[in-house]
Every structure is written in structure tokens, then in C-alpha cells.
Amino acid sequence: MIEKINNLLKRVEEFKPNVTTEVEEFRIKILGKKGELTQLMDEFKTIAPELKRELGQKINELKNFTQNRINEMKEEVEAAKQGNESAIDDMTRPGSNDKLGSRHPISIVKNEIIEIFARLGYTVADGPEIEDDWHVFSALNFPPEHPARDMQDTFFVEKNPDILLRTHTSSIQVRTMETQKPPIRVICPGRVFRNEAISYRAHCIFHQIEGLYIDENVSFADMKQSILYFAKECFGDASKIRLRPSYFPFTEPSAEVDVSCNLCNGKGCNVCKGTGWLEIMGCGMVDPNVLEASGIDSKKYSGFAFGMGVERIAMLKFGVKDLRLYFENDVRFLQQFDSSL
Ligand code: DAH
Numbered sequence: 001m002i003e004k005i006n007n008l009l010k011r012v013e014e015f016k017p018n019v020t021t022e023v024e025e026f027r028i029k030i031l032g033k034k035g036e037l038t039q040l041m042d043e044f045k046t047i048a049p050e051l052k053r054e055l056g057q058k059i060n061e062l063k064n065f066t067q068n069r070i071n072e073m074k075e076e077v078e079a080a081k082q083g084n085e086s087a088i089d090d091m092t093r094p095g096s097n098d099k100l101g102s103r104h105p106i107s108i109v110k111n112e113i114i115e116i117f118a119r120l121g122y123t124v125a126d127g128p129e130i131e132d133d134w135h136v137f138s139a140l141n142f143p144p145e146h147p148a149r150d151m152q153d154t155f156f157v158e159k160n161p162d163i164l165l166r167t168h169t170s171s172i173q174v175r176t177m178e179t180q181k182p183p184i185r186v187i188c189p190g191r192v193f194r195n196e197a198i199s200y201r202a203h204c205i206f207h208q209i210e211g212l213y214i215d216e217n218v219s220f221a222d223m224k225q226s227i228l229y230f231a232k233e234c235f236g237d238a239s240k241i242r243l244r245p246s247y248f249p250f251t252e253p254s255a256e257v258d259v260s261c262n263l264c265n266g267k268g269c270n271v272c273k274g275t276g277w278l279e280i281m282g283c284g285m286v287d288p289n290v291l292e293a294s295g296i297d298s299k300k301y302s303g304f305a306f307g308m309g310v311e312r313i314a315m316l317k318f319g320v321k322d323l324r325l326y327f328e329n330d331v332r333f334l335q336q337f338d339s340s341l
Pocket of ligand 1: 167168169170210211248251281282283284305306307308
């Protein structure tokens with residue numbers, strides 16, 4: 001009989017239920033009217049009186065233990081059901097993962113562009129988003145009333161038309177030239193604001209990266225080679241660039257840069273609209289008026305500048321067709337880009 005008691009004790013100790021019904025079944029099997037423990041108690045009545053004391057104590061212990069254990073099991077299963085997993089101490093169960101956020105595609109591309117230019121010796125410069133007319137327009141050779149000011153639809157502060165939200169990060173070139181002596185090599189990322197109707201290809205807030213290089217004897221060829229290096233690093237080694245003549249008040253000569261379409265390898269597809277080329281930035285040799293306005297001797301120094309939209313580069317790299325997606329903060333969209341996850 002002692003053996004039966006010990007056996008039963010062992011089974012109660014080892015039993016691990018998954019659902020409440022299993023606990024109840026187990027209870028009936030052991031403590032029910034025809035249960036194993038009930039039968040043992042019946043058997044106990046028939047044993048020799050000299051054994052009764054010792055065995056009676058054992059059976060009582062077993063009964064109490066079994067009852068307590070069954071109550072505990074019920075609580076554990078209930079708690080586990082409500083997500084309180086620590087109540088079942090199964091140390092082999094996989095941990096629950098906390099969801100990590102992912103880097104925003106605009107940050108990913110911005111950082112990549114900064115890193116590419118860092119390899120050419122550029123450092124990052126910063127400036128305010130709320131600017132004055134001087135740094136956004138006048139110092140960049142936009143004369144007052146000049147129609148070029150209409151190229152960028154500006155948000156002005158109502159009470160003071162001299163204060164505005166910067167329409168481009170070219171304002172940071174001015175701030176850099178005012179405070180640093182050449183040689184200057186800076187890359188200026190930042191948010192810019194324009195009064196545009198929001199659509200799949202335009203937004204009133206977007207991001208630009210401006211570059212500025214000023215030293216003695218800086219040439220157009222230096223600019224072209226730096227931009228080619230950037231294009232190859234950013235879009236792949238097979239990339240080619242072409243420069244088309246353009247106009248910006250702050251550069252002379254000015255150009256628009258196209259990169260060969262890496263989707264069709266220049267053959268022409270619907271992304272490059274059959275041309276084989278994608279526009280990626282504006283650039284040019286810094287106009288001597290701009291150098292002089294910021295106190296740099298234009299006889300001694302020359303330089304180039306370029307500016308690109310980060311959303312545009314990210315759209316081309318990731319094949320995103322609607323710019324508004326970058327601002328909607330839908331995690332299903334945002335999670336697709338961060339390769340470090
Ligand atoms: N600031 C220009 C824009 O927002 C972009 C740009 C073009 C910047 C040519 C430059 C440049 O530095 O040289 O449209």
C-alpha cells in the first residue's frame with residue numbers, strides 16, 4: 001500500500017495540464033467517487049490496525065497535497081490563458097518579443113548620402129528651419145522682386161515678411177560661408193517647406209541635402225566627378241550621369257543632373273518615362289556674387305554646390321511611387337526598409 005501511495009503522489013507532482021478541462025478530468029480520476037485516492041481510502045479501512053497510524057498519516061498528506069495542487073493548477077491554467085505567462089514556470093518556453101521600431105526610409109537614405117559624402121571629406125552642417133530673407137534668397141543672388149523667387153512658393157510669417165520657412169537648404173551654405181573660411185566642404189541635410197498642393201509627387205514639407213565645396217581652383221570637372229562618385233555609390237557602380245544646362249540664381253553655370261535608370265539599365269521603362277534617365281539634383285558653380293555676399297574673395301576662391309530632394313532619391317532607390325506614404329507613418333510601410341532589423 002505504501003508503494004501505491006508513493007506512486008500516486010509522484011503522478012500528482014508530475015502532472016502538467018494545458019487547459020482547465022484537463023485539471024477537472026485529473027481531479028475526477030484521483031478524487032472522484034471512484035477515483036484512485038478514494039479507492040485507496042477504502043482499502044485503508046481493511047488494513048491491519050498496527051499499520052493504520054503510519055499509513056493514515058501518509059494518505060491524509062497525499063489527500064491534502066492533491067487538493068492543494070489541483071487548486072493551484074486551475075489558477076495557473078487560468079492565469080496563462082489571460083497572458084500571465086510567468087504563472088507556468090516552463091523555462092523552455094520562447095520569450096515574448098518586444099516589437100522594435102524601424103528606421104524611417106528618409107532617415108536611412110539621408111544617412112547613406114551623408115556617409116557617401118563623408119568619404120569625400122564632407123562634414124555635416126546645420127541651420128534653422130525658420131529663416132530670414134537674406135539667408136534663403138538675397139544672399140543667394142535672388143534680387144528683390146526677381147521672378148526667380150517665384151520658383152519656390154514660400155510660407156511667410158504674416159506679421160513680418162522678412163521671416164519665412166526655408167524653401168531650400170541652400171540657406172545653410174550661406175550660414176556656413178559666413179562663419180567658416182575656405183576650404184569648405186559641407187553637406188547640409190534638413191527639412192524644407194513650400195506652399196504646394198499635396199499630391200503623389202509634391203508635399204509642403206520635404207527633405208533636402210545641399211552640398212558645398214569651396215577652395216582655390218575648384219572646377220566644373222571636380223563637381224562632375226564628385227557627383228558621378230555619389231551616383232555610383234548610391235545607385236550602383238554601373239550608373240552613369242549626364243548634366244543638362246539649367247538656371248539657378250546662385251550658380252553660374254547651372255545644371256540639372258540625371259542618373260541612368262537602374263531599373264531598365266537605360267533602355268527606357270515607365271519609371272524613367274522611356275528616356276533611360278532620372279533627374280536627381282541641381283548643381284552648379286557658386287556664383288561670384290554669392291561668394292562675395294558671404295565675405296569670400298571670389299578672385300581667390302571658387303566652388304560648386306548641389307542640392308537634392310531626399311524623398312526623390314528614396315523613391316528611386318526603393319521604388320516608392322507616392323510621396324505621401326513617407327508622412328503617413330503606417331508601420332506596414334515603414335517596416336519594409338530597415339535592413340538592420
Ligand atoms: N536649392 C535648389 C532647390 O531647392 C536646389 C539646388 C540647385 C541647390 C542647384 C544647389 C544647386 O546648391 O547648386 O531647388
